[in-house]
Amino acid sequence: TGLRITVLPGDGIGPEVVAQALAVLDAVAPEVEVDVLDRVNATTFARTGAALTDDDLARIRASDALLLGAIGDPSVRSPDYARGVLLRLRFELDLYVNQRPAVLLHARLSPLRDPARRGIDCVIVRENTEGAYTGIGGTLRKWTPHETAIDADVSTYHGVSRVIEHAFRIARREVCVVDKANAVPFGGELWQRCWREAAGRHPGIATSHLYVDVAAMTLVSDPTRFDVVVASNAHGDILSDVAAAVAGGLGAAPSANLDPATGFGLYEPVHGSAPDIAGTGVANPLGAIASLAMLLADHGHEDQAQAIQTAIRSTVDKRRCTPDLGGALTTEQAAAAVIAELA
Ligand code: NAI
Ligand code: MG
Secondary structure, X not given: OOOEEEEEEEOOOHHHHHHHHHHHHHHHOOOOEEEEOOOOOHHHHHHHOOOOOHHHHHHHHHOOEEEEEEOOOOOOOOHHHHHHHHHHHHHHOOOOEEEEEEEOOOHHHOOOOOHHHOOOEEEEEEEOOOEOOOOOXXXXXXXXXXXXXXXOOEOOHHHHHHHHXXXXXXXXXXXXXXXXXXXXXXXXXXXXXXXXXXXXXXXXXXXXXEEHHHHHHHHHHOHHHOOEEEEOHHHHHHHHHHHHHHHOOHHHOEEEEEEOOOOEEEEEEOOOOOOOOOXXXXXXXXXXXXXXXXXXXXXXXXXXXXXXXXXXXXXXHOOOOOHHHOOOOOHHHHHHHHHHHHO
């Protein structure tokens, strides 16, 4: 049986870039079955108080993979919205790996002055189900001068060891483990122990450790030294935006939220719904298109994925891209340029 995917366009530029990813899909693999959940968005949340229903979740589970645009709208201020969609998907589907490759798109897009240091080619592996994003905590003495807000930073042996193990499995030469064990000792000690155990299981892979502040600096000053970087949910969130900027820009950065045990994945651009440019036609579709390529590569369509990657690079080489990458094309024209390169 063929590949069946669900698509969740979401909010803001989400539907704009996802429409273009689907146009690319139609060009490379028209046989893929697509189920679009276009009701899961801020409008539905504002009306009903719940955007992602149990029925939606069942449809997603019944498919092979999910392609998502972005979730978030300035009109919805409740944190329950993003938690109820994106975090619910990541947590309930146990998508414990958030994998974010960062490969230099074009030398002119690098913020680095030294040409010898520009060639970032790494993968940030972000823990995706625990850390600081579990919502465990609370507020005491609210509205008093003694108000105290606590967000627990949760690390479990199960959670930390499996994400570090994944980092070692996908590494080509080295895994750099990032934490803040000098200041956050309990989780830090657990990360360090899981790191040593995983390193022992993978003697062929070199390994190193950096504190997160130094890791952020090194991603900017000497990014070519990294192969795979593994970090907690919050640290990985931040480091992957840094890596995306060093690689050429947030608008082109893809990601995969994975459960390596089942092979199910939620693929999405790293960027959000960009309300500041939504509706203006300038959103870069390459992050969504590259996320589709990751989806295809993981689901038996290696050749099509490779063709999309090559086409993306050549459109950027020719400046046939959106303004954020130095081009002058609209969202739709930039995707059409990718499709033209595929032909
Ligand atoms: P953002 O990623 O949406 O935008 C940051 C900046 O990058 C903006 O100036 C935006 O115009 C620009 N940008 C982003 N994507 C672009 C693209 N494809 N082409 C050209 N420029 C692009 O992050 P922000 O502004 O912090 O968040 C906006 C909303 O998105 C919020 O509601 C936030 O919660 C949500 N969000 C959702 C994510 C998701 O669904 N995975 C991830 C990050 C944010
Ligand atoms: Mg982020």
